[in-house]
Amino acid sequence: MDEYKITYRSYEEEELPEKYRRLVEAARKASERSYAPYSRFRVGAACLLRDGGIVQGCNQESPVFPAGICAERNALFTACSGYVGQVILAVAVWAAEGDTPAANASPCGICRQTFLDTEERQQAPIEVIFRWNGKYMVFASAKELLPFSFRFNFPK
């Protein structure tokens, strides 16, 4: 049997280093602007740019369900379209059910793929930070979160 190893750091709430804490707080603030009348799952994300700037996004739902967007891609694409050429160093995710912080706020598969695509495009890893059962998980690269990810060589 083969194995695939995933590496990450985990921190108790009070141990989380300041640079991540700031980004998580920005994600939490962004979640307050979520529009989630259908799921009531309010998600916020914050991307840290190389120049120190932070770009936020939150989930936006639609009555045509698949037309909505996750917080992570909202933040990522806002960064990619508003700050062209800026490297994205990290993304933090926060989620709340109503007003209660969600124990788990891990990004969905589509968002993982878009972080990975962006990493490859900018040729620099994106750290991913989110809450998992009350702890904070820090992954050094989106790659860690998407084993055997989709790859395709587009025809020239």
Ligand code: THU
């Ligand atoms: N959602 C996110 O914003 N990020 C994720 O990674 C997973 C799900 C949103 C989509 C939808 O608005 C709500 O959470 C419930 O799925």
